[in-house]
Amino acid sequence: ASASTLEAPAATQIAADRDCRNFIAGQWVETGRLFENRNPIDNSLVGQVHEAGRAEVDAAVTAARKALRGPWGKLTLDERCALLHKVADEMMRRHADFVAAELADTGMPLAFASNVNVPRGAANFKVFADLFRNVPTEAFAQDVHHGGKAINYSLRSPRGVIAVVCPWNLPLLLMTWKVGPALACGNTVVVKPSEETPSTATLLGEVMRDVGVPEGVYNVVHGFGPDSAGAFLTEHPGVDGITFTGETGTGEAIMRAAAKGVRPVSFELGGKNPGIVFADADLDAAIEGITRSTFQNTGQVCLGTERVYVERPIFDAFVARLKASAEALVMGPPDRTGVTMGPLISQEHRRKVLGYYEKAKAEGATIVTGGGVPAMGDALDEGSWVEPTIWTGLPDSSAMLREEVFGPCCHIAPFDTIDEVIGRSNATAYGLAATVWTQNLSTAHRMGAELEVGICWINSWFLRDLRTAFGGAKQSGIGREGGVHSLEFYTELKNVCIKL
Ligand code: NAD
Secondary structure, X not given: OOHHHOOOOOOOXXXXXXXXXXXXXXXXXXXXXXXXXXXXXXXXXXEEEEOOOHHHHHHHHHHHHHHHHOHHHHOOHHHHHHHHHHHHHHHHHOHHHHHHHHHHHHOOOHHHHHXXXXXXXXXXXXXXXXXXXXXXXXXXXXXXXXXXXEEEEEEEEEOOEEEEEOOOOOHHHHHHHHHHHHHHOOOEEEEEOOOOOOHHHHHHHHHHHHHOOOOOOEEEOOOOXXXXXXXXXXXXXXXXXXXXXXXXXXXXHHHHHHHOOOOOEEEEOOOOEEEEEOOOOOHHHHHHHHHHHHHHHHHOOOOOEEEEEEEHHHXXXXXXXHHHHHHOOOEOOOOOOOOOEOOOOOHHHHHHHHHHHHHHHHOOOEEEEOOOOOOOOOHHHHOOOOOOEEEEOOOOOOHHHHOOOOOXXXXXXXXXXXXXXXXXXXXXXXEOEXXXXXXXHHHHHHHHHHOOOOEEEEOOOOOOOOOOOEOOEEOOEEOOEOHHHHHHHHEEEEEEEEXX
């Protein structure tokens, strides 16, 4: 179904006792080691989460290994793909449940969860099942130097047990983006959702069980990173590959764990993405695009813009218009009519973001708008709200322009030449994404070629075709996923050479 045809559920009631158990070998596993899942809109308790220890992680990896050799590995490709279609259909049948779970964990606006996260989460199963069924492998006829011929062809086989370690910012979408292709390729998975957002991964366990995915194919272990389920899983010798989305620093820790046993990794990491607006841009479109890229999901999108560069002739007009656009955002609970911005994910993350707000002030930034905590005036004041914020006047060397904030904020700086803006955009350790606004074709192509990023959007942002390569340059990632690129990580490609 296309996102636009979907109806949002009328009301979203979250049960106050939505507990999350581990899902191991098709069973719900309680551990007695509980941590709280709180709703960031008002800090109310969503439920308790059962933290997995080494024993549960080991059981999950063992179950995944068993399923690989058992009923899952024995399915034909058609049967496996049909089952993944059923998973997607069942997710859409339970659309309201997934939306409710996502909202309870994140507080994101209803329309975003309803029209983007859940349908795209479901689509991730269909798209990769269809892709894997249809993608060819290579073959070469070879002349052998001392006479005779040979043929080479390649075969793909599943990599094995895949650890999927997920962040909290778009929980269902980012988790299924990895689980979909992993399962389509015939692997089994152990998912470690973020401790902040355990609900949708848990709910997906119900879906897997209800549509008949064999036990052990999809497992979920809950917990934190260091000295908890995340570390236990990534260190586990029974894991054949680790796919991870999260912070670059966490990627470094996981890479150390993966070094033991030389396990491959696929990493989608942090960013400090530039948004570049040339004077010839369609200004209405640029304002709309940069508003979304900066503030959507309260700025908690890895591809989001935190550094905006605007060509000097339109700088003042752009700043005034983006300020108006930011001030028109409506903060509030997910299902209140007209709300366009939710809270940050947690109190802890708010402390980090407010730390950057303070730092920008201390470094002498001009605050164009925002900069603090909004007064919501009711129980929402207990939530993790921050104001959408825009600064100008900081040097490129300031912390605000070098480090990922992951909040609803950006700094706008003027530029004079294309060479200058390319240099400033690239002067970062990160290289995830860029958004460029221009009507000049040559400028567009030059930016596409010279920006050191994995994804360069021209006159758009977050326009995703799931067949295209997705990933980051420099410290923003390792490898690419999406389309056939996902197969490179989720399968072993074997060459068979036959001397004729
Ligand atoms: P995070 O790195 O703090 O946590 C991600 C996951 O890793 C969580 O499940 C966490 O429990 C786990 N973890 C933490 N330490 C670990 C360890 N030592 N060993 C194993 N697991 C560990 O990231 P986050 O705060 O949840 O997410 C926000 C970050 O994710 C931002 O930096 C953002 O840019 C990035 N991100 C990147 C992409 C992308 O596609 N490049 C997409 C979304 C988010």
